Amino acid sequence: MLIDEKTRKLLDVDRVLAELHTTTPYGLKYKNSMKPYTPKDKKILENELERIEKIKELIQAQKPVFLEIKSTMKQIKDIRRSIERTVQGGVLTTVELFELKNLNSAMNLISNSQKKLQWKIPEKYIIKELKWVDKLLDPDKSGLMTFYIYDSYSKELAETRKxxxxxxxxxxxxxxxxxxxxxxxxxxxxxxxxxxxVSRSNAEQIEKLKKNEKLQVSSETYMNTTFKIKPDEAMLKLTEQIETLKNQELLEEGKVLEKLSLELAAKSNEIISNMEALGEFDLLIAKAYLAIAQNAVKPIIRPISQEGILYTIINGRNPVVEAELRKKSKEYMPITIKLNQNAAVITGANMGGKTVSLKMAGLLAAMVHYGLLVPADYMEMPLFDFIFLSAGDQQSVDQGLSTFGAEMQGIKNILCKEQSSGLILIDELARGTNPQEGYAISYAIIDYLIKKQHLTIITTHFDKLVREGVKHLQVNGLRNIDTDLINSPELISQHMDYTLIEIEGNAEVPRDALKISKMMGIPKEIIEKAEEIMGR
Amino acid sequence: MNLIELIYPQNRIVSIVGTAKNAGKTVTLNEIIAEADAKGVKLGLISTGRDGERRDVLTNTEKPPIYVRKGTIVTTVEGVLTDASKNNYAAMEILSVTSYTTPLGRVVLCRAASDGYVEISGPPSSALIKHMCDNMLDFGAQLVLVDGSLDRRASAAPFVSDGTIIATGASLARSMDLVIDKTLHIVRTYSVPKLEEGYIRDIAGDIFENNKTALIDSHGNVKYIETQTTLQCGELISENLREDTAYVVLSGSATTDSIKTMLLNRKSDFKIVVKDPTRIFISAADYLSLQKLGMELRVLEGINIIAITINPYSPEGYYFDSQEFLNRIRSVIPNIPAFDVIQGGI
Structure with missing residues (x-):
């Protein structure tokens, strides 16, 4: 699996996909079966990304056409099963034929809209006008969107009805x-x-009417008597004849339905392929609208090179976090990550957004694999064989594993993937155990991963994990701020500079846990004691 | 006088509401259909009940089927259309298929392509019914009849129908006195006076628009009250009553409990305003005692009762003297025409 369930959940991939709003049931079906592209699909993915970019431009240039398409799409219902039934010899009902007639008319409208687009549409998105369906379901060319088993379907039927x-x-x-x-x-x-x-009190009248041969008693109560007219010979005969004709009409109607279903079955593949084209087109448009909403760009797919993996995000935004912040009228600070080595560590202040940045890097990569444009100013990356994120895994802890145990279990599975190239994201490696051993195991894991064809990004508080071949990114943090004035989480996040800066050489990991503790209002006594211990 | 003369062309959407099961609603409907046919009025038919059964499940009495002429617009269900055994049913041209479903399939709008029997159906909410009534008018119906089921009085709501016909009958109660009392209560409830003061009407209209409950003082100031449901709102309103409260506007239902609480806590004389009479759920006995407590009830929109039809028969085997029943209904409700659609009656 390219993205395992846990990673998918931790990265909020489903929340991004939920923002993909298809309009038709056919589009929804394609959306629900979306799978990440693998490295060998590079060419296909590139084509897809280019098409989304093209549609994105077209939506801006030809907005009315897309509004037209959307409003037509809204009326479309899923009648695939009816069409499939004709193939198995099923006979459609008038309601089903009505729906097909309406679907076909909607398809015609979309087909016309498509022709207005300044785009050479690839075959699989082209919705064809099926004139034969129009002719079949509107034999009198009335242009009405209603349906009836029309007289013109069968001479016998017309004659019977007449x-x-x-x-x-x-x-x-x-x-x-x-x-x-x-x-x-x-x-x-x-x-x-x-x-x-007639009321019983009017006995005379009742007697009189009872004698009338043209009337018959239809009901009698203790208060009154109801008479009904008695059909004469001619009327009885007519009733009988009408009954026979009705049965005949029903029979003829059945024959017509059968004939229509057979004709539809013969060319059902044309209808089905139109439904497929509609589904693909719908999903493509949805992807383009999402890209517009996220102010997203087309990523550039790079090959994996021996010199190190090129992975660049300029001003990337995590769309899920950004949307949450926007609800609180807060702004998301875009993050830039530029990597050209196989491993990187992110260090920096507590509350400095290390985890958010890490997840952003993973989510954007996942979005590329799902064939979506990315919310950034620029992005380049290779296609990975897998994406893996290890971050506080509550689920396994609930199952009885310790934090550290769960982490190691997840990482072990990844280390075993020998012959592939993955994006491995680890949030605070080995945080759940003692610092000495935690540092040692972290160092060794990085050592191991550095030699593989993976891109590994790790957030950490450990010093000295940075070394040759490992890029060091650091959160800018609370530099140049008078910490005495800041005393609440809100103020900290307001003054926090989440930017990642590239650190050359052997810089120390910033020490600001005490600073943050102080700002959060931990008693002075404790802070002073801690400072004293640090000073030793 | 015919029923149709009272109904058309004054009204375009008319609901028929029964006071009880077997109160003669379908007979009334058939009578109007026959009269409309004789007059050449193109009908649209819709029902609020999901029933399409020919046999009344509860009492096992045969329901009179509905026979329509070619051209009638009918709201029905998919399942009935595709049932080939129903060969004396009218042939149908399908006009539109809705997304509302019933146990017998989706609700479908049709035009009868021949004379024959039909089964009427409809969507579940009154807003949707109103929407479909408008659709039927668009498709060429001149008059739409809404067959309102017992538990769906809302079809009589003025925002759905222009006028209402009440079908009452012996099945409502064992004695004629009781039937007349109960019918009178329904008529009285439906005839609660309209809120008259023009500018207060505008204010109340806005409050209903927002689906809120609020107090209006004698200067026209509005105080909104946050209530989840009107069922529990009596206390909340009471806490906010003041010496100058002039109107209490209830967006939900007016119930005995909530109104009683308000009246017991009142500091001024105020009128209680509901959207329309279908929002009033107060029994006859409660109504009298609340009136003694000083209840002044008003509606923003009233119900136009076109006529009352009576059915002197009950499927339980007893019946009233038709003429006496009709005469008594006419004497207690003199301003609304009453008909015996079963017997004709004079």
Whole structure:
């Protein structure tokens, strides 16, 4: 696996992907099956990144076309299963045909929008106008978006319906005549439904109506009697004929549905490939919109060279943290990391954002692997075989491993990956054990990793992990600030300079734990004691 | 006088609400459909209940089916359309498929392509029903009838329908006296007077717009009260009542408990305002005692009761004398036309 589950979670990869808003169910399907590109997909990934960049430009240049596309996409429903059913010999219902008709019309609209784009669209994104579907589902060329089993589908059907309607009209005319006749004859008023209710108290009338051959009793209660008109011979015959025609109509309709389904099945691949193109196109647009929202750029993919791994992020921003800060109307301070060696350590002040910077480096690399533009001014990197982050792993601790045990277990798995090139990020290596042994094991691990084709970045408080072949980055921290004036976490983060500066030679790791403790309000007595011990 | 003459063309969306099961709602609906057909009015039909069953599950009485003419716009469900066994059902042209689902599939808007029986359905919320009613008018219906189920009185809400027909009948209670009392209570509740003061109406309208509960004092100043539900809000409102409180505006429902608490804690005379009468949930007995406590209830929008239809039969086997029932309803509710749709009645 290119990015293991734990790393994925620690880097917030899913939260970034959640910001990728596809519009259609087809696009969503592609989004959900997104997998990181591997080093051997370099060319494919580069093409993808270029396309996103192109769409990003087009959205800015031809905004109305994209608004058009989006609003059409919003109406699109997932009817893939209906189409697949036709292939297995299934017969579609009128509702399914209605939906296909609407989908096809939406596809036509998007196809037209695509033609307006100043872009030579790669084949897999092209949505084709399927004129034959229009013709099939709108045989009368009415242009309406409704659907009905139209008369023009079958001569037999049209004839049956015509007959039936004629007889129904005749029946209705007969019924009305009959009502009128009875009303005149018996001097009563019959309801539109052909019924008349008479109270039992009017026994004379009931007797009279009971004798009327054109009426029949439909219900009797202890209070009244309801009569219904009695259909005459001609009406009965008509009813029978209408019934037969109705059954025939149903049969003919079934035949039409079967025929339509067969025709669709024969060319279903054209519809399916349109759905696929739509899904791909939708996801591509979503990636471009995300890039615009994140003010992201196209990263440059470098080959892995023997001289060291070129890994550069200029003014990179962690999009998840940036979004959180923006909610609190705070600004994210972009971080620049320039590496050309196989290993680097990040040292510096507590609360100096070492972990955030480390995760940013990992998240941006993961985004590149997922085929996304990156929130930075510039980024170059090789494609890795894996990305691994080791950082306070609460889950394993819960399972009974100690902090140190869990860390070593994770690192062991990575050290075993001999024949590959990975991005290995370790937050405060060996912090969970005693400083002497922690330093020793850290030194040895770096020694081991330095000789591999990995890029290793480690945050640490240990002195002397820096040496030949290891780049040293340090948080600028609280330099040149009167620490007496700062006494709260908010003020510390306000005055903290998160910038990473490159340290040449054997610089010491800054000592500011006491400074920070003081600012956080630890009693003076303790601070003084600690200073005394440090002085010894 | 015919029902249709009272309904059309004065109203475009009319709900039919039953006071109880088997109160004659479907008979009323069929009567209006038949009259509309005779008058040549193009109908749209929608229901708030999810039922499409021909048999009433609870009482096992046969529900009268609904027969429509070609051209009628009908809201129905997918499952009914694809059931081939229903050969005397109207053929349907599909106009739109919604995303609202029922146990019988999605709700679908159709136009009857032939005469025949239909099963009416609809989406679950009154806002969606209103939306679909408008759709039906767009598709060419001249009058939309909303078949309101018992537990969905909200279809009578003025923001959904222009007018309401109340179907009441013997199934509501064993004795005619009780049926008349209960019907009268519903009519009274639906007829709670409208808030008249013009500028207060504007203020209250804004409060409802924001879905908030608030007090308005005699100078027109608004004090919003943060309440989660109106069920528990009586105490919260009471704490905020002052000597100059003139109106209490409730965005949720008016219930006996909350109103009683407010009245017992009042420091001034105030009117209680709800959005419309479907928000009032107070029984007849409570209503009287609250009135004695000084309750003055107002609505922002009233319900236009077009007519009352009665059904003297109960499926439990008892029935009232139709003429007496009709006469008594007419005498206690003299200002609203009443019809016996089962018998015709004079």
């Amino acid at each position: 007959q039936k309607q004629k007889l129904e009209q005749q029946f209705e005319a007969n019924r009305k005549n009959l009502i009128k006749e009875i009303e005149q004859q018996a001097n009563v008023s019959i309801r539109i439904t052909g019924e008349i209710t």
